[in-house]
Amino acid sequence: MTDPFKGAAIQFEPDFGNKDRNVSALLALVEEAATNGARLITTPEMCTTGYCWYDRQEVSGLVETIPGPTTDRFAELAHKHDCFIVLGLPEVDAETNLYYNSAALIGPEGLVGVHRKTHPYISEPKWAASGNLGHQVFETKIGRIAMLICMDIHFVETARLVALGGADVICHISNWLAERTPAPYWISRAYENGCYLMESNRWGLERGVQFSGGSCVISPETEILDVVDDGDGIAYGLIDPARSRMRQIAGEPVMLQRRPELYSELMTNTYTWNPGEFFRLYGHQPIEKGRRSRIAVGEFTPTSDHDANLSMMSALAEQAKVQGSELIVFPAFALTGLDNPAQTAIPLSHPAAQTIGKLSQQLGISIIAGFAEAQENERFCSVMIARPDVPAIAYRQVHLTQDEHAWATPGDEFCVFDLPLGRVGVMVGHDAAFPETGRILALRGCDLICCPSSISDGFHLGHPGSKVRQPEPIPYGADQLHWHHYRVRAGENNCYLAFSNTRTVANQAAGLSGIFGPDTFAFPRKEALVQEGGLAVAEIDTSSTSPTYPTNVVRRKDLVLMRQPHHYLPLVMSSVAI
Numbered sequence: 001m002t003d004p005f006k007g008a009a010i011q012f013e014p015d016f017g018n019k020d021r022n023v024s025a026l027l028a029l030v031e032e033a034a035t036n037g038a039r040l041i042t043t044p045e046m047c048t049t050g051y052c053w054y055d056r057q058e059v060s061g062l063v064e065t066i067p068g069p070t071t072d073r074f075a076e077l078a079h080k081h082d083c084f085i086v087l088g089l090p091e092v093d094a095e096t097n098l099y100y101n102s103a104a105l106i107g108p109e110g111l112v113g114v115h116r117k118t119h120p121y122i123s124e125p126k127w128a129a130s131g132n133l134g135h136q137v138f139e140t141k142i143g144r145i146a147m148l149i150c151m152d153i154h155f156v157e158t159a160r161l162v163a164l165g166g167a168d169v170i171c172h173i174s175n176w177l178a179e180r181t182p183a184p185y186w187i188s189r190a191y192e193n194g195c196y197l198m199e200s201n202r203w204g205l206e207r208g209v210q211f212s213g214g215s216c217v218i219s220p221e222t223e224i225l226d227v228v229d230d231g232d233g234i235a236y237g238l239i240d241p242a243r244s245r246m247r248q249i250a251g252e253p254v255m256l257q258r259r260p261e262l263y264s265e266l267m268t269n270t271y272t273w274n275p276g277e278f279f280r281l282y283g284h285q286p287i288e289k290g291r292r293s294r295i296a297v298g299e300f301t302p303t304s305d306h307d308a309n310l311s312m313m314s315a316l317a318e319q320a321k322v323q324g325s326e327l328i329v330f331p332a333f334a335l336t337g338l339d340n341p342a343q344t345a346i347p348l349s350h351p352a353a354q355t356i357g358k359l360s361q362q363l364g365i366s367i368i369a370g371f372a373e374a375q376e377n378e379r380f381c382s383v384m385i386a387r388p389d390v391p392a393i394a395y396r397q398v399h400l401t402q403d404e405h406a407w408a409t410p411g412d413e414f415c416v417f418d419l420p421l422g423r424v425g426v427m428v429g430h431d432a433a434f435p436e437t438g439r440i441l442a443l444r445g446c447d448l449i450c451c452p453s454s455i456s457d458g459f460h461l462g463h464p465g466s467k468v469r470q471p472e473p474i475p476y477g478a479d480q481l482h483w484h485h486y487r488v489r490a491g492e493n494n495c496y497l498a499f500s501n502t503r504t505v506a507n508q509a510a511g512l513s514g515i516f517g518p519d520t521f522a523f524p525r526k527e528a529l530v531q532e533g534g535l536a537v538a539e540i541d542t543s544s545t546s547p548t549y550p551t552n553v554v555r556r557k558d559l560v561l562m563r564q565p566h567h568y569l570p571l572v573m574s575s576v577a578i
Helices: 019-035 069-081 150-154 156-164 184-193 306-322 351-363 429-433 435-443 485-492
Strands: 005-011 038-042 084-092 099-107 110-116 137-139 144-149 169-174 196-201 203-206 209-212 215-218 224-228 233-239 292-298 327-329 366-375 378-387 390-396 415-419 422-426 448-453 460-463 479-484 496-501 514-516 535-541
Touching: 005 019, 005 215, 005 224, 019 038, 019 069, 019 233, 038 169, 038 196, 038 233, 069 084, 069 099, 069 110, 084 110, 084 144, 084 169, 099 144, 099 169, 110 144, 144 150, 144 156, 150 156, 150 169, 150 184, 156 169, 156 184, 156 435, 169 184, 184 196, 184 215, 184 479, 184 485, 196 233, 292 306, 292 496, 292 514, 306 327, 306 351, 306 366, 306 535, 327 448, 327 496, 351 366, 351 378, 351 390, 366 448, 378 415, 422 435, 429 435, 429 448, 429 485, 435 448, 435 485, 448 485, 479 485, 485 496, 485 514, 514 535
Parallel strands: 005 038, 005 196, 038 084, 144 169, 169 196, 215 233, 292 327, 327 366, 422 448, 448 496
Antiparallel strands: 005 233, 084 099, 099 110, 137 144, 196 215, 203 209, 215 224, 224 233, 292 535, 366 378, 378 390, 415 422, 460 479, 496 514
16 A cells, blocks of 8 residues: 555646647646655646647647657656656657557656547547557556546546556546536546546637636545646645545445446447437337427435325426426335335335326326335335336346445346337436446437435535636536536436435435436536425427437437447456456
């Protein structure tokens, strides 16, 4: 085990094409950070040259090998100060003459390793090849270090791969744009993987592109240890490898609770072909034609009194129906209560569950509600799915917390079904802590993921506002709910997500239930949050303006299409280094 050490994330605006000036300025910033005691220092993506290149020819005079003249200069500083430096630059492979958007990890003894950006943004294919070195974790004397570059982190798989590889800290270097920072994706990747994230982003305007700044150091508990909003600067934070190696979310050992035997679909990409044609293939389970619909989430605190819970759900379902909803989602354990679930568990044939089925039929509305399920001698954390004119079914939670393991049996399959409004997937409670769950549901073609939950604080953060003036309609002012982990879950999978949370958990404020849209970067946000009265209703749209290829992101799923599954093999293996 290594001791805690200081990390430094440098924020910098490169002078486009002026490598000499940029390298000199970066060396000065790195020297400042090292003099202030930093042992790991990160710099932004493509910081030696600038980013917005027209084509391969334009950048050809600035690419260089790694190791090469520029990395050698930073190696001298690393040796002088006994530190490690992550440097972003355009690389040329001497053997193939291919160019890459790369990050070099440089230590006191020289080059430690290289990461080539694996998941390209729209600009990289103009000049660079996609990275071919995978997602590595480098063992150093200060700890285990991984590198990701900008767009890489949009994909749940990349940070998960390096976390499974044992990374203490993810060094994410970027030219992030189009939103207020620290970006929600950065925070979610630290949170769900239980490790530190050091973020070096650039700022400023280049060829009409406004970059967001917000370089920072993020702890596994999502605390922003330090941040630079606008301008050149350095964010510092203490990195404790022992904390990362616990691999916990809210005290849960999440890496040990994964179910890789159920994750084989992560190695596929169901969106490489026209999704409309793919899901109609052989006439097997075609997705309903897209249209506009309304759905709802209900929020309350369930008790062990079935009748009281049913009364609350009935009232909220009736309100949702009046507002045109075709489906309503209730919290985890909505039917049976949060206390002593092993004792309050009921079978799906219980009169209380039958009442939910009758309510669905009476109102003509689908109902998804959590309950503790009893079947013979087994107990499950389950969700009841009641639909008009269809027998009720139960989904059993796949990922259990430590407390749930003491009384419940985990389920062994994910749940997807079709409604007139589209394809629906379900995850419940602790399932949502695992990015693999939402990804598998998206790969199966879900338009909507329903997530009954009972989670307290820790999945959201506010933002005081940024000095970076984003173009309309991107917000930059203060926001009490800048990061909501379940909003990120929706956007990363291009699905709508209906998150229904209990209002209080163990006397702690919880709630923040809502319906989130399928595009994280669509402003103003397409979402509805529960305010008062315990109900939120929102329109979801799965329609398309083209009869041949989906024009709607929820059916097109750009972020699912752009995955690179050939890199993801460790995600489905049972033996990993954590």
